[in-house]
Structure formats: structure tokens, C-alpha cells
Amino acid sequence: MIKVENLTKFFGAKHAVDGVSFAVERGEVLGFLGPNGAGKSTTMRMITGFILPTGGTVTVGGFDMQEQPIPAKRLIGYLPENAPAYTDMTVHGFLSFAAEIRGLQGEARKKAVAHVVETCFLGSVLHQSVDTLSKGYRHRTCFAQSIIHDPDILVLDEPTDGLDPNQKHEIRTLIRNMGQKKAIIFSTHILEEVDAACTRAIIIDRGKIVANGTPAELRQKSEFAGAVTLRVKGVASSAVSAKLYQVPLVKRVSVVDDRDGHVTVRVFPKGSANGELARAIGEAAHGWQIELLQSEEGRLDDVFRSITMPDTAKEVAQ
């Protein structure tokens, strides 16, 4: 549904987006990750036709965004960063306007407004001025505007920014559910959201795509992927290390924590002997008081850090 080819944007001499290409199909939820200033918002603004690319093309549902912007824009629902909304209108007025400009009229418009009001829990502020809304409500009002015409494509720039944990959860659930029938791109820097809502994630850094895969695939890139964490009580850390180094599968043992008689170590395997390693360690630890024995899947934030700041991440991760 969305095809981005070799998208490039210069702001003056600054290369904000540098040859980005990807595609999103119906049924996919694409998480767009990256540090601040990596070019996420700029890319989304080009996809939605707000800013014009320096080079490359955006095709939305078969329509080129620059050649046929109107039919392309009709397919998209967009939540811009910071969720802007007309402050001098009521929530109801704003949503009615959004529905009307999307071509909904009369009964269809009323229905669409009522539906998003229900979906986004806006009933209690319906006749309040946007000006007086709390940040969470304003955010949801703008989100409601983006789904009012039940678009095939949703582009959401930090949809959970500034929401409380309950609201975040609601929005994520909503995105995941809608993702079954739509093509969705959303940006975030909260990595747990990628697990919670995405079928695929792209990491962008300094205007370039540096990783592209399912959340599981990305986690595999973590150096912790396949490692085993063990916490025991009442054994000296040196004794734990010495014992574990005798296990044939073990490549390296690092002591993560040693406090009040609790020792936590992370054991890295030779090759990728994941299930085997945990069992072997369990056997080696026989007789110790085991508090925790866990195979690591790898954490996205480690991957994120090691990819987006390659020079310093190694030291920090240790």
C-alpha cells in the first residue's frame, strides 16, 4: 500500500533523509524507530505529502504523492507529531470538520464522528474547546481525526507521546487491532511498543535505514541473544565463574551483580546453543541455591543502542 523509493531530503546542506526505501502492505504495522533527529518525522511528512522530497518517490495505494496528491491523501489518515488541532473549535466541531473535508456528509458524517468519539473515549469532552483539553485528550482528539474516514493507511507520528500508561495501552491495542486490516506506520522511541504493536520494525539513524525486520529478528542482533542469566545465593562470584567455565558450551561468563550474597552472572554461549546452554548451566549449578535461570531473547534497546551509536554502545552495554 505504501511504497517509498530512494526518498531523500535536504534541509539546506543538512542531509535529513538519505535514500530511504521500504514498503508496507495491508495487514502490516511498521514501527519506525530512531534517535531524535534521525529523520523519522521528516520521512513521515514526505509520505503524507506535507513536505516535498528533494529526491525519490512515495507511492500510496498506487498513486504517486507528487503527481496525484489528492487521491493519495484521501487514502491516508495522519497524526502529526505533537498532535495539532484547531484550538478555537470544540472537539465535536473539529471532528465534524475533519469528516466533512474527508468527503463525509449528513448521516455518514454523524456516524463517523460518533464512532471515533467512542473509540477514542472522547465522550466526556465532546463539547469542550480544544484549547482547554489536557494533553492526553488533545492527543486522542487528533488521533480520532486521523481514523475518522476509516483510512486504508495510517501514518502516526509518536501516537503515544504524552499519554499516561493506561492511555498508551489503549492506543497500542487499537493500533494492533486496526493493523489487521490496514497498513500502518508509526514512529516511537519507546521500544516496548514495537513488541506490543508492530509486525515489523525499521531503525533509522542519521537519515538512513540501519535495520529492518520483525521484532524477533531485530532482537537476534543483540549480543545478549542466546545468553543465559543466572542468579544464585550464597556462593562466591569467583566460584560461580570457575565452575561455569568448565561447562563446554560456555564461551564467556560476566558477573553482572554481586551484592549481599546474591550473585548474578550472564553466560555467553559458543555459537548459538541456546536451549542446551540453559540446561547445561542448570546441571553445573546443581547444589547451589538458584534464584533465577533465564535464557535471554535479546533486548531491543540493546540492539537500538548498538546500531544507532556504534562507537560508544559497546562500552555502555558491558
Place this chain on the structure above:
Amino acid sequence: MNPWRNIWTIAKRELGAYFTSPVAYVFIVIFLLLCGFFTFFVGGFFERGEASLGQPFFDWHPWFYLFLVPAVGMRLWADERRVGTLELLLTMPVTPWQAIFGKFLASWLFLGLALLFTFPVVLTANYLGHPDNGVIFAAYVGSWLMAGAYLAISCITSAITRSQVVSFILSLVVCLFLILAGYPPVINFLEQFASGGWVDMITSFSVMTHFGGFQKGVLDSRDILFFLSVIGFSLFTTSVILRTYRAG
């Protein structure tokens, strides 16, 4: 889809925005107070002893508009940029032209409404004597067109900046130029060191020159064309500015 429906949807929203904020009411009240004060006290409507609105009433309009129209137009684009709703508006399925024209139309209709509220002045003149209502009608048309020209210029200055104050001052300066280019003392001054051709060219840019015809009751197509082309040119410039802004 019908472009006029998009334009009307945008214009409706914009008009609503005027009336949900104090802007509309403050503007209308001040405009009417100024009109009343200048017509009856400064303009000496009663002392003249003639049932005509030309000098006591319409003469002041270019000067009222100088301050009031930039105040109406300053928020049009500056506020959209500041709040970020410009991003919403331009990612909706509307062309930039529809957005520009819709917003302009809303403000122009609003100015028209304020102008209509001056009807008691016309009633007074009719009550006291027998003015030429055709002349009054022509002058009203001219006044509204002139307001539109000022407003279109405010659109440009509003699109340049996200600060309403900057927009206000810039459009005030430009509009002042359009007045002064045809203001008799300035023309006299220019004639001292410029040839007649040059002076004519400069005065032809002035709203005063073109509004004068309407005040005499003449609906000259050249004067109408002048105001419409100022509007057209200014809205086109606005679209260029917005495009430049989007191109980054």
C-alpha cells in the same frame, strides 16, 4: 470531488473560528464605533447639510482598513504554522489553492458582514434626505473590494511568518504604501521631481485612485479589475510561499 465543497468546508471552519473567539465581536464593534465617530463628528455629516455619504463616510474606509484588515488577516496562516495545524490542513485531500481561497473567502465574507452592519448610516441619510442610493451601493462594492485587496496582502504576510505581530506590521506597511501612493499630499510631493508618466504609474498602484471611482458611483471595470488582480496576485504569492515552506 467538487472543489467548491472543499473551499466551502474550509471557509465555514474559518468563519466559525472568528465567532468562537472574541476577534469577530471586537472587530465589528470597533469598526462600527470608528465609522460612527468619524462620519458624524469628524466627517461633519450633519454640518454638511447634504444627503451624501461619499466624503463623511467612505473617505475614511481606506484608513480604517489600514489597521483593521491586517488584524483580521494576521492569524490566517501565521497561526496555522504556529499551532501546527498547517500540517493537518495540507495533508487533507484538498489542494493548496482550495485551502488558500477558502480561508481568504471566509475572512472576506466576515469583512463584508462588518461592512453590512454600517447600514444605519445609510438609513440615516435616507431618513434625512434623498441620497443617490446607486452611488452608495457602488461605494459599498468598492469598499468591499478594497478590503479584499488589503486582506489578500495580509494573507501573504501571514504566510511568511509564524508570528501574528510581524504579519500585522508588515501588511500594515504594504497597505500604507498602497494608500499613500494615491494620497494627494504625496502626489504633490512626487510631482516636484518626477515626470507625469512616473507619477501616474505610481498613483495607479494606489487603492485611493481606484476607490475614488466607486465613491463617485462609477463601477468601472478597470477599477474592479485592479482590486481583483491585487487579490489574485496576492493569493498566488501566498501559494508560492506555502510551496516554498513545504519544500523546506
